[in-house]
Amino acid sequence: MFDKMIKSSIYGLTAILIAVFFHFAGWLAPVEGLLVTIFSPVQRSVYSVYYGGQNIYSSWVKKRDLIAENEKLRAQLVSLAIDTAKFKALEDENDLLKKEMNFVEENKFKFVAAKIISGVSDPLSQSVIINRGKKDGIEIGLAVIADSGIMVGKVVEAKDDYSKVLLLSDNKSRVAATIQNLDHTVGLVEGQYGLSFSMTNIPQNQEIKDGDLVVTSGLEGKIPKNLLIAKVESVRSVESEIFKTAILKPIISLNSLSDIAVIIP
Protein backbone atom coordinates (compact mmCIF):
# COMPACT_ATOMS: atom_id res chain seq x y z
CA MET A 1 0.00 0.00 0.00
CA PHE A 2 2.72 2.45 1.09
CA ASP A 3 4.93 1.43 -1.86
CA LYS A 4 2.04 2.07 -4.22
CA MET A 5 1.55 5.52 -2.75
CA ILE A 6 5.23 6.39 -3.10
CA LYS A 7 5.15 5.14 -6.70
CA SER A 8 2.09 7.31 -7.51
CA SER A 9 3.66 10.34 -5.86
CA ILE A 10 6.86 9.92 -7.87
CA TYR A 11 4.83 9.64 -11.10
CA GLY A 12 2.90 12.78 -10.15
CA LEU A 13 6.03 14.75 -9.30
CA THR A 14 7.71 13.63 -12.52
CA ALA A 15 4.66 14.73 -14.52
CA ILE A 16 4.80 18.17 -12.86
CA LEU A 17 8.53 18.59 -13.50
CA ILE A 18 8.12 17.55 -17.15
CA ALA A 19 5.19 19.96 -17.58
CA VAL A 20 7.17 22.83 -16.02
CA PHE A 21 10.15 22.05 -18.27
CA PHE A 22 7.90 21.87 -21.35
CA HIS A 23 6.26 25.18 -20.35
CA PHE A 24 9.53 27.07 -20.01
CA ALA A 25 10.84 25.46 -23.22
CA GLY A 26 7.69 26.78 -24.93
CA TRP A 27 6.56 23.33 -26.06
CA LEU A 28 3.41 23.52 -23.96
CA ALA A 29 2.28 26.82 -25.50
CA PRO A 30 0.01 25.25 -28.19
CA VAL A 31 -1.77 23.12 -25.55
CA GLU A 32 -2.16 26.10 -23.20
CA GLY A 33 -3.43 28.26 -26.07
CA LEU A 34 -5.89 25.53 -27.07
CA LEU A 35 -7.16 25.24 -23.49
CA VAL A 36 -7.75 28.97 -23.20
CA THR A 37 -9.36 29.09 -26.67
CA ILE A 38 -11.71 26.22 -25.85
CA PHE A 39 -12.70 27.58 -22.45
CA SER A 40 -12.77 31.30 -23.27
CA PRO A 41 -16.30 31.50 -24.87
CA VAL A 42 -17.92 29.87 -21.84
CA GLN A 43 -15.68 31.69 -19.40
CA ARG A 44 -16.45 35.00 -21.09
CA SER A 45 -20.18 34.30 -20.83
CA VAL A 46 -19.91 33.33 -17.16
CA TYR A 47 -17.72 36.35 -16.49
CA SER A 48 -20.27 38.59 -18.28
CA VAL A 49 -23.08 37.20 -16.14
CA TYR A 50 -20.97 37.72 -13.02
CA TYR A 51 -20.05 41.21 -14.19
CA GLY A 52 -23.72 41.95 -14.92
CA GLY A 53 -24.69 40.86 -11.41
CA GLN A 54 -21.93 43.00 -9.99
CA ASN A 55 -23.23 45.93 -12.04
CA ILE A 56 -26.72 45.58 -10.57
CA TYR A 57 -25.23 45.73 -7.10
CA SER A 58 -22.93 48.62 -8.08
CA SER A 59 -25.90 50.49 -9.57
CA TRP A 60 -27.83 50.07 -6.36
CA VAL A 61 -24.87 51.26 -4.29
CA LYS A 62 -24.27 54.08 -6.75
CA LYS A 63 -27.90 55.15 -6.55
CA ARG A 64 -27.80 55.14 -2.77
CA ASP A 65 -24.54 57.11 -2.79
CA LEU A 66 -25.89 59.50 -5.39
CA ILE A 67 -28.94 60.29 -3.28
CA ALA A 68 -26.71 61.03 -0.29
CA GLU A 69 -24.34 63.01 -2.47
CA ASN A 70 -27.23 64.92 -3.99
CA GLU A 71 -28.46 66.04 -0.59
CA LYS A 72 -24.96 67.08 0.39
CA LEU A 73 -24.52 68.98 -2.86
CA ARG A 74 -27.82 70.80 -2.38
CA ALA A 75 -26.53 72.07 0.94
CA GLN A 76 -23.31 73.21 -0.67
CA LEU A 77 -24.96 74.78 -3.69
CA VAL A 78 -25.48 78.20 -2.15
CA SER A 79 -21.86 78.64 -1.12
CA LEU A 80 -20.62 77.18 -4.40
CA ALA A 81 -22.72 79.59 -6.41
CA ILE A 82 -20.92 82.59 -4.97
CA ASP A 83 -17.50 81.02 -5.17
CA THR A 84 -16.82 81.81 -8.82
CA ALA A 85 -13.13 81.19 -8.57
CA LYS A 86 -13.71 77.64 -7.46
CA PHE A 87 -16.25 77.23 -10.21
CA LYS A 88 -13.70 78.33 -12.76
CA ALA A 89 -11.20 75.80 -11.43
CA LEU A 90 -13.76 73.03 -11.68
CA GLU A 91 -14.62 74.12 -15.21
CA ASP A 92 -10.97 73.95 -16.22
CA GLU A 93 -10.60 70.53 -14.66
CA ASN A 94 -13.72 69.35 -16.45
CA ASP A 95 -12.31 70.52 -19.78
CA LEU A 96 -9.07 68.73 -19.08
CA LEU A 97 -10.89 65.51 -18.20
CA LYS A 98 -12.95 65.76 -21.36
CA LYS A 99 -9.77 66.13 -23.38
CA GLU A 100 -8.31 63.08 -21.70
CA MET A 101 -11.46 61.08 -22.32
CA ASN A 102 -11.18 61.71 -26.04
CA PHE A 103 -7.47 61.04 -25.97
CA VAL A 104 -7.42 57.96 -28.10
CA GLU A 105 -9.49 59.55 -30.87
CA GLU A 106 -7.58 62.83 -30.81
CA ASN A 107 -4.18 61.20 -30.94
CA LYS A 108 -5.27 58.65 -33.52
CA PHE A 109 -3.60 55.80 -31.69
CA LYS A 110 -3.82 52.33 -33.11
CA PHE A 111 -5.50 50.12 -30.60
CA VAL A 112 -6.87 46.60 -30.29
CA ALA A 113 -10.21 46.25 -28.52
CA ALA A 114 -10.33 43.29 -26.13
CA LYS A 115 -12.58 41.60 -23.62
CA ILE A 116 -11.56 40.28 -20.22
CA ILE A 117 -11.95 36.50 -20.14
CA SER A 118 -11.24 35.99 -16.46
CA GLY A 119 -9.19 37.00 -13.48
CA VAL A 120 -6.06 35.05 -12.59
CA SER A 121 -6.07 31.91 -10.47
CA ASP A 122 -3.48 32.90 -7.90
CA PRO A 123 -4.04 34.96 -4.75
CA LEU A 124 -1.05 37.27 -5.07
CA SER A 125 -1.18 39.05 -8.41
CA GLN A 126 -3.82 41.51 -9.59
CA SER A 127 -4.11 40.53 -13.21
CA VAL A 128 -6.70 39.69 -15.84
CA ILE A 129 -6.65 37.54 -18.94
CA ILE A 130 -7.82 39.13 -22.20
CA ASN A 131 -8.95 37.50 -25.42
CA ARG A 132 -6.28 39.07 -27.67
CA GLY A 133 -2.74 37.85 -28.19
CA LYS A 134 0.30 37.98 -30.43
CA LYS A 135 -1.86 37.23 -33.47
CA ASP A 136 -3.62 40.57 -32.90
CA GLY A 137 -0.35 42.47 -32.48
CA ILE A 138 -0.21 42.38 -28.68
CA GLU A 139 3.27 42.55 -27.16
CA ILE A 140 4.67 42.60 -23.65
CA GLY A 141 4.79 46.09 -22.14
CA LEU A 142 1.91 47.65 -24.09
CA ALA A 143 -0.49 49.95 -22.25
CA VAL A 144 -4.03 48.79 -21.56
CA ILE A 145 -6.75 51.41 -21.33
CA ALA A 146 -10.41 51.48 -20.37
CA ASP A 147 -13.15 54.08 -20.50
CA SER A 148 -11.73 56.02 -23.45
CA GLY A 149 -8.19 56.60 -22.41
CA ILE A 150 -7.65 55.78 -18.73
CA MET A 151 -4.68 53.49 -18.29
CA VAL A 152 -5.51 50.43 -16.19
CA GLY A 153 -2.54 48.14 -16.69
CA LYS A 154 0.26 46.72 -18.81
CA VAL A 155 0.57 43.53 -20.86
CA VAL A 156 2.97 41.19 -19.03
CA GLU A 157 2.55 38.01 -21.01
CA ALA A 158 1.47 37.64 -24.63
CA LYS A 159 0.51 34.26 -26.10
CA ASP A 160 -0.84 33.64 -29.60
CA ASP A 161 -4.53 33.92 -28.70
CA TYR A 162 -4.59 35.51 -25.27
CA SER A 163 -2.58 37.78 -22.99
CA LYS A 164 -2.14 38.48 -19.31
CA VAL A 165 -2.53 42.07 -18.15
CA LEU A 166 -1.02 43.27 -14.87
CA LEU A 167 -3.34 45.86 -13.33
CA LEU A 168 -1.88 49.09 -11.95
CA SER A 169 -2.96 48.10 -8.45
CA ASP A 170 -0.66 45.03 -8.45
CA ASN A 171 2.34 45.28 -6.08
CA LYS A 172 4.66 44.53 -9.00
CA SER A 173 3.21 47.20 -11.28
CA ARG A 174 5.52 50.14 -12.09
CA VAL A 175 4.67 52.87 -14.61
CA ALA A 176 6.70 55.99 -15.33
CA ALA A 177 4.35 58.94 -14.84
CA THR A 178 4.09 62.73 -14.71
CA ILE A 179 1.89 64.90 -12.53
CA GLN A 180 0.13 67.67 -14.45
CA ASN A 181 1.24 70.43 -12.10
CA LEU A 182 3.45 73.48 -12.70
CA ASP A 183 6.64 71.45 -12.17
CA HIS A 184 5.49 68.54 -14.36
CA THR A 185 6.76 66.23 -11.60
CA VAL A 186 8.08 62.88 -12.82
CA GLY A 187 7.88 59.72 -10.71
CA LEU A 188 6.85 56.09 -10.60
CA VAL A 189 3.27 54.91 -10.15
CA GLU A 190 3.35 51.74 -8.03
CA GLY A 191 0.61 49.33 -7.00
CA GLN A 192 -0.32 48.98 -3.35
CA TYR A 193 -1.42 45.52 -2.26
CA GLY A 194 -4.06 45.33 -4.97
CA LEU A 195 -6.08 48.07 -3.35
CA SER A 196 -4.83 51.30 -4.86
CA PHE A 197 -1.64 52.87 -6.12
CA SER A 198 0.80 55.60 -5.23
CA MET A 199 3.42 57.74 -6.95
CA THR A 200 6.89 57.49 -5.47
CA ASN A 201 10.31 59.06 -6.02
CA ILE A 202 8.91 62.62 -5.98
CA PRO A 203 11.54 65.17 -4.91
CA GLN A 204 10.56 67.13 -1.77
CA ASN A 205 10.71 70.52 -3.55
CA GLN A 206 7.93 69.65 -6.01
CA GLU A 207 4.57 71.36 -5.49
CA ILE A 208 1.75 68.85 -5.61
CA LYS A 209 -1.82 69.46 -4.58
CA ASP A 210 -4.80 67.18 -4.10
CA GLY A 211 -6.70 66.63 -7.31
CA ASP A 212 -3.69 67.01 -9.64
CA LEU A 213 -3.93 64.59 -12.53
CA VAL A 214 -1.32 61.89 -13.08
CA VAL A 215 -0.53 60.81 -16.64
CA THR A 216 2.03 58.55 -18.30
CA SER A 217 5.37 60.26 -18.89
CA GLY A 218 6.18 58.55 -22.17
CA LEU A 219 9.57 57.45 -20.79
CA GLU A 220 8.63 53.81 -21.39
CA GLY A 221 9.02 53.15 -25.10
CA LYS A 222 5.84 51.18 -25.61
CA ILE A 223 3.55 53.42 -23.55
CA PRO A 224 2.48 56.73 -25.12
CA LYS A 225 2.72 60.01 -23.26
CA ASN A 226 -0.25 61.63 -21.47
CA LEU A 227 -2.46 58.61 -20.85
CA LEU A 228 -4.55 59.47 -17.80
CA ILE A 229 -3.75 57.23 -14.82
CA ALA A 230 -5.22 58.71 -11.63
CA LYS A 231 -5.77 61.78 -9.46
CA VAL A 232 -3.67 62.82 -6.48
CA GLU A 233 -5.66 62.11 -3.32
CA SER A 234 -3.10 63.13 -0.72
CA VAL A 235 0.63 63.70 -0.33
CA ARG A 236 2.75 61.92 2.27
CA SER A 237 5.92 63.80 3.09
CA VAL A 238 8.56 63.23 5.77
CA GLU A 239 11.11 66.06 6.06
CA SER A 240 14.03 63.76 6.74
CA GLU A 241 13.45 61.82 3.52
CA ILE A 242 14.68 62.80 0.06
CA PHE A 243 11.49 61.85 -1.71
CA LYS A 244 7.81 62.15 -0.94
CA THR A 245 4.91 59.95 -1.98
CA ALA A 246 1.57 60.89 -3.52
CA ILE A 247 -1.36 58.62 -2.75
CA LEU A 248 -3.43 58.32 -5.90
CA LYS A 249 -7.13 57.87 -6.40
CA PRO A 250 -8.12 55.72 -9.40
CA ILE A 251 -10.38 57.41 -11.93
CA ILE A 252 -12.28 54.17 -12.53
CA SER A 253 -12.60 51.02 -10.45
CA LEU A 254 -10.16 48.32 -11.54
CA ASN A 255 -12.41 45.63 -10.07
CA SER A 256 -15.22 46.08 -12.56
CA LEU A 257 -13.45 46.14 -15.90
CA SER A 258 -15.03 44.37 -18.84
CA ASP A 259 -14.10 45.94 -22.18
CA ILE A 260 -10.62 47.33 -22.57
CA ALA A 261 -8.25 48.36 -25.37
CA VAL A 262 -4.54 47.77 -25.87
CA ILE A 263 -2.65 50.69 -27.40
CA ILE A 264 -0.26 49.72 -30.17
CA PRO A 265 2.51 52.33 -30.47
Added chain:
Amino acid sequence: MPKKNLYYILLACALIFLQLAVVGNLNFFGGRVNLTLVVLIILINLAEFNWVVTFTVVIGLLLDVYSGLPFGILTLSLFISGVTLKILFLNFFTNFSFYSLLLLGLIAVILYNAVFIFIIGLIYFIGLSDYLPGFDYLYKFLWQILTTELIMVAAYYFINSLSRKFKPVFIG
Protein backbone atom coordinates in the same frame (compact mmCIF):
# COMPACT_ATOMS: atom_id res chain seq x y z
CA MET B 1 -14.42 1.89 -9.18
CA PRO B 2 -12.28 3.70 -11.77
CA LYS B 3 -15.49 4.87 -13.46
CA LYS B 4 -16.69 6.34 -10.18
CA ASN B 5 -13.34 8.02 -9.62
CA LEU B 6 -13.42 9.41 -13.13
CA TYR B 7 -16.82 10.87 -12.29
CA TYR B 8 -15.28 12.62 -9.26
CA ILE B 9 -12.50 14.01 -11.40
CA LEU B 10 -14.94 15.31 -14.03
CA LEU B 11 -17.08 16.89 -11.35
CA ALA B 12 -13.96 18.40 -9.83
CA CYS B 13 -12.94 19.80 -13.22
CA ALA B 14 -16.36 21.46 -13.56
CA LEU B 15 -15.99 23.05 -10.14
CA ILE B 16 -12.48 24.24 -10.91
CA PHE B 17 -13.83 25.76 -14.11
CA LEU B 18 -16.27 27.65 -11.90
CA GLN B 19 -13.34 28.75 -9.74
CA LEU B 20 -11.49 30.13 -12.77
CA ALA B 21 -14.47 31.87 -14.35
CA VAL B 22 -16.28 33.29 -11.34
CA VAL B 23 -14.78 32.59 -7.95
CA GLY B 24 -11.35 33.81 -9.06
CA ASN B 25 -12.96 37.25 -9.41
CA LEU B 26 -15.18 36.96 -6.38
CA ASN B 27 -13.86 38.62 -3.26
CA PHE B 28 -15.19 38.23 0.25
CA PHE B 29 -13.93 41.34 2.03
CA GLY B 30 -10.66 41.11 0.13
CA GLY B 31 -10.13 37.35 0.49
CA ARG B 32 -10.61 34.95 -2.38
CA VAL B 33 -12.55 31.73 -2.00
CA ASN B 34 -10.37 28.71 -2.74
CA LEU B 35 -12.83 26.27 -4.24
CA THR B 36 -9.96 24.03 -5.37
CA LEU B 37 -9.10 23.21 -1.77
CA VAL B 38 -12.73 22.38 -0.96
CA VAL B 39 -12.87 19.98 -3.91
CA LEU B 40 -9.52 18.50 -2.89
CA ILE B 41 -10.72 17.81 0.66
CA ILE B 42 -13.90 16.14 -0.60
CA LEU B 43 -11.87 14.06 -3.07
CA ILE B 44 -9.50 13.02 -0.30
CA ASN B 45 -12.52 11.62 1.52
CA LEU B 46 -14.05 9.89 -1.49
CA ALA B 47 -11.37 9.01 -4.04
CA GLU B 48 -8.35 6.74 -4.01
CA PHE B 49 -4.75 7.93 -3.67
CA ASN B 50 -3.99 7.66 -7.41
CA TRP B 51 -6.95 9.88 -8.24
CA VAL B 52 -5.92 12.50 -5.69
CA VAL B 53 -2.49 12.62 -7.37
CA THR B 54 -4.10 12.84 -10.84
CA PHE B 55 -6.46 15.56 -9.69
CA THR B 56 -3.77 17.73 -8.09
CA VAL B 57 -1.52 17.45 -11.15
CA VAL B 58 -4.23 18.09 -13.78
CA ILE B 59 -6.06 20.84 -11.91
CA GLY B 60 -2.82 22.40 -10.70
CA LEU B 61 -1.50 22.67 -14.26
CA LEU B 62 -4.83 24.11 -15.43
CA LEU B 63 -4.71 26.71 -12.66
CA ASP B 64 -1.09 27.51 -13.53
CA VAL B 65 -2.07 28.34 -17.12
CA TYR B 66 -4.28 31.10 -15.70
CA SER B 67 -1.84 32.17 -13.01
CA GLY B 68 0.26 35.33 -12.94
CA LEU B 69 2.96 33.53 -10.93
CA PRO B 70 5.79 31.41 -12.37
CA PHE B 71 4.41 28.22 -13.94
CA GLY B 72 4.28 25.19 -11.65
CA ILE B 73 3.94 26.90 -8.26
CA LEU B 74 0.21 26.22 -7.83
CA THR B 75 0.57 22.63 -9.13
CA LEU B 76 3.41 21.85 -6.75
CA SER B 77 1.59 23.43 -3.77
CA LEU B 78 -1.58 21.53 -4.56
CA PHE B 79 0.28 18.26 -5.19
CA ILE B 80 2.29 18.38 -1.94
CA SER B 81 -0.82 19.37 0.04
CA GLY B 82 -2.95 16.68 -1.62
CA VAL B 83 -0.48 13.85 -1.02
CA THR B 84 0.16 14.89 2.61
CA LEU B 85 -3.56 15.29 3.33
CA LYS B 86 -4.39 11.90 1.84
CA ILE B 87 -1.71 10.24 4.00
CA LEU B 88 -3.09 12.10 7.04
CA PHE B 89 -6.62 11.05 6.09
CA LEU B 90 -5.70 7.37 5.70
CA ASN B 91 -3.99 7.35 9.09
CA PHE B 92 -6.08 9.64 11.28
CA PHE B 93 -9.34 10.82 9.67
CA THR B 94 -11.01 7.70 8.36
CA ASN B 95 -14.36 7.99 10.18
CA PHE B 96 -15.93 10.45 7.68
CA SER B 97 -17.35 12.50 10.53
CA PHE B 98 -18.41 16.11 10.41
CA TYR B 99 -15.66 17.27 12.77
CA SER B 100 -12.91 15.27 11.08
CA LEU B 101 -13.93 16.86 7.80
CA LEU B 102 -13.75 20.34 9.32
CA LEU B 103 -10.37 19.61 10.92
CA LEU B 104 -9.08 18.24 7.63
CA GLY B 105 -10.32 21.44 5.96
CA LEU B 106 -8.45 23.57 8.48
CA ILE B 107 -5.26 21.53 8.05
CA ALA B 108 -5.68 21.72 4.25
CA VAL B 109 -5.85 25.54 4.21
CA ILE B 110 -2.90 25.90 6.59
CA LEU B 111 -0.81 23.28 4.77
CA TYR B 112 -1.60 24.58 1.28
CA ASN B 113 -0.76 28.17 2.23
CA ALA B 114 2.39 27.11 4.11
CA VAL B 115 3.64 25.14 1.10
CA PHE B 116 2.64 27.96 -1.26
CA ILE B 117 4.45 30.61 0.81
CA PHE B 118 7.51 28.37 1.18
CA ILE B 119 7.77 27.78 -2.59
CA ILE B 120 7.06 31.41 -3.49
CA GLY B 121 9.62 32.53 -0.88
CA LEU B 122 12.21 30.10 -2.19
CA ILE B 123 11.69 31.26 -5.77
CA TYR B 124 11.86 34.89 -4.64
CA PHE B 125 15.18 34.37 -2.87
CA ILE B 126 16.58 32.49 -5.88
CA GLY B 127 15.56 35.54 -7.92
CA LEU B 128 13.09 33.90 -10.30
CA SER B 129 10.05 35.86 -9.12
CA ASP B 130 9.27 39.30 -7.69
CA TYR B 131 6.27 38.15 -5.69
CA LEU B 132 6.49 37.81 -1.93
CA PRO B 133 3.37 37.75 0.23
CA GLY B 134 2.98 40.81 2.47
CA PHE B 135 1.01 41.22 5.68
CA ASP B 136 -2.18 41.55 3.65
CA TYR B 137 -1.77 37.86 2.81
CA LEU B 138 -2.42 36.98 6.46
CA TYR B 139 -5.80 38.68 6.20
CA LYS B 140 -6.58 36.74 3.00
CA PHE B 141 -5.43 33.54 4.68
CA LEU B 142 -7.76 34.01 7.67
CA TRP B 143 -10.66 34.70 5.34
CA GLN B 144 -9.73 31.62 3.34
CA ILE B 145 -9.99 29.48 6.49
CA LEU B 146 -13.43 30.90 7.25
CA THR B 147 -14.81 30.62 3.70
CA THR B 148 -13.36 27.14 3.18
CA GLU B 149 -14.89 25.87 6.43
CA LEU B 150 -18.26 27.43 5.59
CA ILE B 151 -18.29 25.81 2.16
CA MET B 152 -17.18 22.53 3.74
CA VAL B 153 -20.20 22.64 6.08
CA ALA B 154 -22.52 23.28 3.13
CA ALA B 155 -20.80 20.55 1.08
CA TYR B 156 -21.08 18.09 4.00
CA TYR B 157 -24.84 18.51 4.28
CA PHE B 158 -25.24 18.45 0.51
CA ILE B 159 -23.25 15.24 0.06
CA ASN B 160 -24.97 13.69 3.08
CA SER B 161 -28.33 14.33 1.49
CA LEU B 162 -27.17 12.43 -1.63
CA SER B 163 -25.11 9.65 -0.09
CA ARG B 164 -24.40 8.12 3.32
CA LYS B 165 -20.68 8.05 2.68
CA PHE B 166 -20.12 10.79 5.24
CA LYS B 167 -21.70 9.27 8.31
CA PRO B 168 -22.86 11.89 10.77
CA VAL B 169 -21.04 10.46 13.81
CA PHE B 170 -21.15 13.55 15.98
CA ILE B 171 -24.39 15.09 14.82
CA GLY B 172 -27.79 13.61 14.96
